[in-house]
Amino acid sequence: MLFFVAVVLLQSLLFDNLLLTGLIVPLYYVVFVVLLPVKIGRVWLLLLGALLGVVMDISMGTAGVNVIATTAVAFVRPMIINISMGKDITHESIPYGGAIAPKSFLLYASIVVVAHHALFFGFESLGSHLFFTLAKIVISSVATVVLVALTARLFRKIVG
Amino acid sequence: MYKLILFIRRIAAPLLFVLIEVVAIGYYSSATSFTRARLLTISNSVTSDINGAFSSVGDYFRLRGENQMLTQRVVELEAQLARWVEDPERVHLSAEEFAPYGFLEARVVKNSVFGQHNFFTINKGVLHDVEANMAVLTPEGYVAGYVVASSERFAVCMSVANRDFTMGGKGTHNDYMGSLAWDGGDYRRVRLENIPHYANFAVGDTIVSTISYRFPPDRVIGYVEEFRPTEDRMNSYMRVRLAADLSRLDRVVLVKFMDGEEFEELHSQYGK
Numbered sequence A: 001m002l003f004f005v006a007v008v009l010l011q012s013l014l015f016d017n018l019l020l021t022g023l024i025v026p027l028y029y030v031v032f033v034v035l036l037p038v039k040i041g042r043v044w045l046l047l048l049g050a051l052l053g054v055v056m057d058i059s060m061g062t063a064g065v066n067v068i069a070t071t072a073v074a075f076v077r078p079m080i081i082n083i084s085m086g087k088d089i090t091h092e093s094i095p096y097g098g099a100i101a102p103k104s105f106l107l108y109a110s111i112v113v114v115a116h117h118a119l120f121f122g123f124e125s126l127g128s129h130l131f132f133t134l135a136k137i138v139i140s141s142v143a144t145v146v147l148v149a150l151t152a153r154l155f156r157k158i159v160g
Numbered sequence B: 001m002y003k004l005i006l007f008i009r010r011i012a013a014p015l016l017f018v019l020i021e022v023v024a025i026g027y028y029s030s031a032t033s034f035t036r037a038r039l040l041t042i043s044n045s046v047t048s049d050i051n052g053a054f055s056s057v058g059d060y061f062r063l064r065g066e067n068q069m070l071t072q073r074v075v076e077l078e079a080q081l082a083r084w085v086e087d088p089e090r091v092h093l094s095a096e097e098f099a100p101y102g103f104l105e106a107r108v109v110k111n112s113v114f115g116q117h118n119f120f121t122i123n124k125g126v127l128h129d130v131e132a133n134m135a136v137l138t139p140e141g142y143v144a145g146y147v148v149a150s151s152e153r154f155a156v157c158m159s160v161a162n163r164d165f166t167m168g169g170k171g172t173h174n175d176y177m178g179s180l181a182w183d184g185g186d187y188r189r190v191r192l193e194n195i196p197h198y199a200n201f202a203v204g205d206t207i208v209s210t211i212s213y214r215f216p217p218d219r220v221i222g223y224v225e226e227f228r229p230t231e232d233r234m235n236s237y238m239r240v241r242l243a244a245d246l247s248r249l250d251r252v253v254l255v256k257f258m259d260g261e262e263f264e265e266l267h268s269q270y271g272k
Helices: A002-017 A028-035 A042-060 A065-091 A102-125 A130-159 B002-030 B033-086 B088-093 B260-270
Strands: B101-111 B117-122 B135-137 B143-150 B155-162 B166-171 B177-181 B189-196 B206-209 B220-229 B235-242 B251-257
Touching: A002 A028, A002 A042, A002 B033, A028 A042, A028 A065, A028 A102, A028 A130, A042 A065, A042 B002, A042 B033, A065 A102, A065 B002, A102 A130, B033 B101, B033 B117, B033 B143, B033 B155, B117 B143, B177 B235, B189 B220, B251 B260
Parallel strands: none
Antiparallel strands: B101 B117, B101 B251, B117 B155, B135 B143, B135 B251, B143 B155, B166 B177, B166 B206, B177 B189, B189 B235, B206 B220, B220 B235
16 A cells, blocks of 8 residues: 555656656556565456556546556466466565566566556557657666666565 | 356456456547646646645756846847837827736646646646636747646646647748647657748748737747648648747746637637
């Protein structure tokens, strides 16, 4: 709950105001979906993802794009976890836990973030400025993955 | 019965997923700029005070540049005023009842330029008589946008860099008009379309606003960067570099056209 609020505030107060260049627009808030416990029920995951999307849509004035992107990655998250972490995850309850190789976590986080950013910027531009949008997806995703990895490290230190 | 419950449990997640996505896509496809502005008005009631606090920190670092700009502006206005004073007859004619525009200053507390539908939020609202369709200019007098929706203490304005933004623009030296719109790419450039093919413009010419119920006339929009006829040779196309730096809006001037409603009413009845 606290994490949810913190993520929303960070996104709307900090990252939405970082006017670096048109290409770096980190949608950091997706870190919430990335770091949720592994064993969370799929229905709960979807509902939390949709709720996060609604809050971000109101905050950014994007009228639905955040819900579309966030709910979609919440839906495919269990499959991404299976692909990227495989067996390791059976011993862990959190995606950033000690039994998981940093490489696997990075792969998992990257897939979630890229999928999310691609959906978000794709739906936002609706196919116009194709090259610009693609560059924006790639560069913003890199920025978000770095931020997500840092957050995961921080959590790992705190949790133990 | 048990099997049915199992079945429902199995399809609950995909079903919910499809449902949420359908609702979201439906909402998104029917959304207009007004919907987006209303969403921002809601979130402003929570975040604007905090954003305002952040932007006041930035104030100290901008003082020098702002002072310079203000002095320059004073010089310009003094020069204009001097022309009026020299001609007492004209001063007399422009009595107070003939002031068609009201002015108001405000601060930008939240801004965006990197989306497709960009808005910015200012710290004046209904309490300060801010209403929809007031023009927003930079202190230099450059066009920045117009007010779309206002809450008690804040108002959401559509930036020129918004795909739903349109206004009229014309050249300063030849008065040929066109319609101005943003294509969703670079926030520093807009296009001016439907200019008659015989109108002549050169790179560097100044483009100013035409009068409308939102904008006062002759406010600088930007400068011609590229000018060429369209493929069918019926019209000309122009790319305009905006005079206002939309990514660094801070202090703005709101302009209200006192007879705006009458103007718009007449225009919508007979103008088309």
